[in-house]
Amino acid sequence: MITSMTTTTTNSTTAKLLSYPLNAWYPAAWDHEITGKGILSRTIAGRPLALYRTQDGHPVALADACWHRLAPLSQGKLVGRDEIQCPYHGLRYNAAGRCTSMPAQETLNPSATVASYPVSERFRYVWVWLGDPTLADPALLPDMHQLESDEWAGDGETIQAPCNYQLVLDNLMDLTHEEFVHSSSIGQEELSESEFEVTHDENTVTVTRWMRNIDAPPFWLKNMRDKFPGFEGKVDRWQIIHYTFPSTICIDVGVAEAGTGAPEGDRSRGVNGYVMNTIAPETDRSCHYFWAFMRNYRLESQLITTQLRNGVHGVFGEDEAMLQAQQAAIDANPDHEFYNLNIDMGGMWVRRLLERALESEGRSVAAPAAAPAASSKG
Template identity: 60%
Template sequence: MTKPAGPPTLLQDDDRPAFPLDAWYAVGWDHEVGRTLRPVRVADQPLVLYRRTDGQAVALADSCWHRLVPLSMGALIGDEVECGYHGIRYDGDGRATFMPAQQTLNPSACVRSYPVVERHRFVWVWTGDPARADPDRVPDMHWNADPGWAGDGTSIRLDCDYRLILDNLMDLTHEAFVHRSTLAQAEINHERLDVVHDGSTVTATKWMLGITPPPFWSAQLQTVFPDYAGPVDRWQIINFAAPSTITIDVGIAKAGTGAPQGDRSHGVANRILNTITPETATTCHYFWAIARDYRLGEQRITTQLRDGVTRVFAEDVAMLTAQQRAIEANPGHAFYNLNIDAGGMWARRAIDALVDRELAGAVPAGTGR
């Protein structure tokens, strides 16, 4: 990996598409896709989701071959989708199996079927060329299903460009201002952010040593060390994988006990798991979870963490929605970049590289597990 000399420039009137199509995008938590027709728009493409009787998740284009009526307005008959307008049925591969009032099926009667993978408690759909749909490129969010971790999460629909969420997550200095009552502390804006990148991934790291923990983290540390009230070493390690997944390694440990050198036995750690699915150029679905590596059997802590992060993210939603409205009111405006923006700007460059390679017809490089 190489370190950037400084944050690159970003103009808001870039003509390239906002998102690549050759990518795995989360379309729902595993429990949300079942034996009902579930409409969702991904990368500006309307899809309908359901499960076959054998449990396999299916994603079809949400428009009937006959008159383009959304299939999600129809019915699930066995493993087939029946259009609610004229009753044409389609199997899980998108091929028509029945047409009303005729024995012969038109051989062109089909709708697009999308590759689907279930991993890390999410259902993922590939929106681009199906020949490139390599399951190994599903982003690594294994903490969400790892028995060595406990956690939970949810999803949020936002009226903003998905890249604004990536900007927000790649720069946690906003905690000092947006999240004053929970995560804020002055050291966030004093300590250096180290950023490295390799073209498709970006890692931003910050250590805050010998500090007083903010309320959120103080409460977490005391679930394991109830009598400790001293200074802590705090870390934030943000890992971005193009085009839209960020996992954040965060935690605190008793000051001076070796956390920067790798010994976290005197602290607590969380993984904040984030994957953002563009719905359109200005709307998106934000899937997130928080997992921890301590007190794994206590549902109370799991619920408290999920609810706490939900309140924190609600503050982000208000800010990001307002930012999107301001961008729309100021077309062509250039973002002015500070040193704190380096992680987000390199993440955007990685997205642009995927889009550019896709437009050129090349197979984009990807990461996953």
């Protein structure tokens, strides 16, 4: 669709590392990570958060610094129905971030509040909105329904990726790297030989690639044999990458017996997975990379769930090592620019959507150049 009729040309992105929009939902944690027993300390989009649940089970995200002397509330304790107590001087705040008790006085200072950010729990994640709270509409959450559907099974993990979040998005939007980074599992030369198609709208980018009549790489041959024991022969393989603003990429992947109609829509002779990726920037140079691998066959098999999770863990470990090395090289070569290839089409559209959002928030597009690497806290 045409999103603009102006004659202004938009230059292709030149920023190597992107800043992060704030008017967006970011995944703060897996659902099971946030409890009513302890407090999770985690930085999302540069904001240190104290994450917990009320006695009613509702997740809460408070700014992790007491109003009084900025002591981290996450080192405090949970008290009462929905309150957190500062570990230093005992000030208490409720789920709305309002002070309910302060030491040595009979009243409450009316200014004593900490930010309580909008949260939404869906698709096995607790999401947080750090920008203008009046815009925090749960309808804007990315579609990750496979994570809570009866028709899909699977599980995932979190990678503390020591790189700018955009490098992860670049990685997932161009899967030709599989041939080189993941040669023992999902890589094959047809990946970089086959054509792909890119489409986009204001909020999404899609990259579609079909590889027909090829040998299944080891990961996919195993999956085919889980569903079709003893399978032999050629397959048609697909990778359909669905990006949703700001940082969710769900990849429809699979193989089917060659020539049985999968490209036309009949996947009955194949196996289908969904690689669910959603990334929360932590700092300019680190991010929380939440992923899961879901499948729509052999739903009853916990063995396959574990095998797939472990297999993808190994594959993504190879990505993590590359992303860390890439970030280090970017920082070690500050005068060098990025150049773009044809294969970067999807990633470049992602960058453009993010740049537009950052511009509309009045914020700089590029992440600061020379910040020291920050450590991930988990």
